[in-house]
Amino acid sequence: MRTLLQPRTATTRHGATRRYRGWWLFLFVLTLFEESVVLAAVPLNGRTQHMVFSSAQLQAMAAASYDRKLQALARENLLDRDPALVERVRRIASGIIAQAILLKPEAAHWAWEFHVASDDTDAYCMAGGKILAGERFLRRFSDDELAGLLGHEIAHAIAEHVREELSAVTEMKPAYARLDLEDVVALLDSDLSVTLKLAPLSRLQELEADDIGIYLAARAGHDPRALLDFYRVLGRLDDSPDFFDSHGAPDQRLQAVENFTAYAEPLYQASRATPRPAAFVLH
Numbered sequence: 239m240r241t242l243l244q245p246r247t248a249t250t251r252h253g254a255t256r257r258y259r260g261w262w263l264f265l266f267v268l269t270l271f272e273e274s275v276v277l278a279a280v281p282l283n284g285r286t287q288h289m290v291f292s293s294a295q296l297q298a299m300a301a302a303s304y305d306r307k308l309q310a311l312a313r314e315n316l317l318d319r320d321p322a323l324v325e326r327v328r329r330i331a332s333g334i335i336a337q338a339i340l341l342k343p344e345a346a347h348w349a350w351e352f353h354v355a356s357d358d359t360d361a362y363c364m365a366g367g368k369i370l371a372g373e374r375f376l377r378r379f380s381d382d383e384l385a386g387l388l389g390h391e392i393a394h395a396i397a398e399h400v401r402e403e404l405s406a407v408t409e410m411k412p413a414y415a416r417l418d419l420e421d422v423v424a425l426l427d428s429d430l431s432v433t434l435k436l437a438p439l440s441r442l443q444e445l446e447a448d449d450i451g452i453y454l455a456a457r458a459g460h461d462p463r464a465l466l467d468f469y470r471v472l473g474r475l476d477d478s479p480d481f482f483d484s485h486g487a488p489d490q491r492l493q494a495v496e497n498f499t500a501y502a503e504p505l506y507q508a509s510r511a512t513p514r515p516a517a518f519v520l521h
């Protein structure tokens with residue numbers, strides 16, 4: 239945990255009183271803070287996460303935001319316009335979600351949803367399994383490449399990366415510890431210094447989502463090497479800057495993805511030889 243308050247070291251009697259007061263204040267704030275922190279673990283690699291906000295809080299906020307986005311798209315006639323494309327990608331997502339649930343059983347109770355947007359959306363999966371993918375973005379990729387993309391986005395959700403990121407903000411300063419979730423989101427959107435401090439965690443989360451995503455895709459019967467192709471195709475595009483902004487330049491990721499692909503290859507071969515669980519019924 240980051241330091242909340244440093245006890246002062248004073249040499250006078252008055253200073254000693256201040257020092258004790260400082261300690262009590264330190265312990266008081268620490269107690270307040272510790273009470274609200276729970277430990278979680280990332281599926282697959284077991285990395286420990288410090289969580290301040292609950293899954294339910296994140297999921298409620300995500301569901302409300304997702305509904306607002308769907309309503310706005312529907313009003314503009316930009317929602318699920320091509321049934322064949324929606325069905326094709328929904329089928330791939332269903333297989334990945336079935337594997338995600340094996341890795342994180344509580345996700346079986348999430349209200350998973352999948353829709354296609356015909357605006358400038360690329361792809362994301364919000365807390366609780368709310369997936370939105372962009373029509374133009376999807377059309378560029380094969381089924382296996384899409385499995386890599388969906389695996390990556392679904393991995394962010396089951397690893398609860400946004401919950402961890404927002405929780406990390408509250409650890410930066412004692413004053414942040416009592417902020418509401420919405421206030422933290424606003425802080426993250428408006429304060430560049432907060433974003434910069436979170437950059438190492440964001441990079442770690444991206445690499446983690448690559449690994450977990452390849453694992454999910456391979457177990458769902460998709461060639462794990464397709465994520466490499468996905469990043470290569472992405473690297474050649476000059477009109478998807480949003481994805482690069484939030485995910486980092488693809489060439490920096492290729493080596494890490496290549497290494498994990500070697501691990502996932504036997505999982506892919508095994509998935510082709512054995513029956514897989516029934517695909518999750520996704521709406």
Ligand SMILES: [Zn+2]
Nearest residue numbers: 394444447485
């Ligand atoms: Zn990502």
